[in-house]
Amino acid sequence: MPIAAKDTDPVTDNTININVLYFASLADKANCNEESVTVSQSTSLTQLYEQLSEKHGFSHSPLELKVAINDYFAQWTDSIENGDNVVFITPVAGG
């Protein structure tokens, strides 16, 4: 499922719009801190990450990453909905 332009209408074509934030090395690779992507309604988080990896050349395996939906940590098996904020979290380094 290729990533479509933001102006696709999610109601009529069974796609959803997801807002993706990027931090740290993913922001470097994507060369942005945020982008809106349109994906098919059934897209899983794993599939979303794969598509974005292909687009931006991310080198992390999903196994190395955590994922957050709407500012809370989520499971990779959680579903995403139109308008969700999704963030892939590379290994943290606080403290």
Place this chain on the structure above:
Amino acid sequence: MPIAAKDTDPVTDNTININVLYFASLADKANCNEESVTVSQSTSLTQLYEQLSEKHGFSHSPLELKVAINDYFAQWTDSIENGDNVVFITPVAGG
């Protein structure tokens, strides 16, 4: 061995002068923070404490106490010498 007056000469009569400091409940019982006592040269720390207990009515067993000589913790089996400062240490309560 009774406690003699301070002005006894330790050289001629085989006695030694010991300076004893009192803290906490021992000071309450002795009603002083310091006294000079003259005891026979062979007096052990245990004997010294027994004599002072009898004099002041201390209720602690030596097993509950530590002892210090010249501002360092000592063993109850250590010997004391003329001019030593001796302190019997009731259970501490710092912190």
Place this chain on the structure above:
Amino acid sequence: MSANVHSKSMTIKRSAEQAYALAERDGFALLDIVIDDRRLKALLDDDSCGAFVSFEGRVRNHNNASSVERLTYYGYEDLAINQGRQIIEEAKRKFAITHAIAIHRIGALDIGDVAVWVGVASAHRYPAFDACRWILDTVKAEIPVWKQEYYDNQPSKWLSNNG
């Protein structure tokens, strides 16, 4: 690497006043200025507490064999705040403590600057030590903060607490 893609994550959205109010209410906040430990300690004051343990994580002048000149922390503030609140709630369930606050600073830091501060007040001493250490470990493991170190002899690096 463009500075622009990271600039939003070098500052917090709220004011410092709002961050301290959040720290008081929920026990966790990010800050993008010097951490005022006096102020945080005052928030933890309680006459029923005989023990206060605090931890400060400061920027060291070295990491492994490399000489560190400075570093920058980046944070995902909204997630950090949600996760931090849950960490403090869990600490209060796990340990016999009265209050706890953890703060992580983001932005450019110099050697000696405090990057993370954790303070715990409790009636007795051991829960304060245990909770302070657990909160620190959990913050380091879970809070979405990233670190880039700058060296005098090699390119900057993204660090990871997972080795």
Place this chain on the structure above:
Amino acid sequence: MSANVHSKSMTIKRSAEQAYALAERDGFALLDIVIDDRRLKALLDDDSCGAFVSFEGRVRNHNNASSVERLTYYGYEDLAINQGRQIIEEAKRKFAITHAIAIHRIGALDIGDVAVWVGVASAHRYPAFDACRWILDTVKAEIPVWKQEYYDNQPSKWLSNNG
């Protein structure tokens, strides 16, 4: 009970300046005024240290079931200083730490006043936690300081850390 028999053990022989100098040199001192933790922290500053753990023991408003109004600490300063120096030396042998300072206050204290302060700086965090706790435990067990608590509903008592 006469106040006079304890008055010497409620104050230190040295000036506060001398006590801080001793704390800097040997890592231990008694003080008979408010403990200046800012000053002690500054003595422990070191750019090689990423971790700083501190403990403050404060006078609580209760002990077991009794309501505490105030308390007084009494110290045998010369022995305390000799023993404190040895405790800090042993902590530096036992743990991978850079600096450590412990201070015990004596005299009359009010609720909330800090009676004991322990600070440890180290490269990494766990030795700082471990050493701070060990120093505190050892100070409480070994330093010749006694405590008398005053209650609102019963006569004052000599306390003991040994139960």
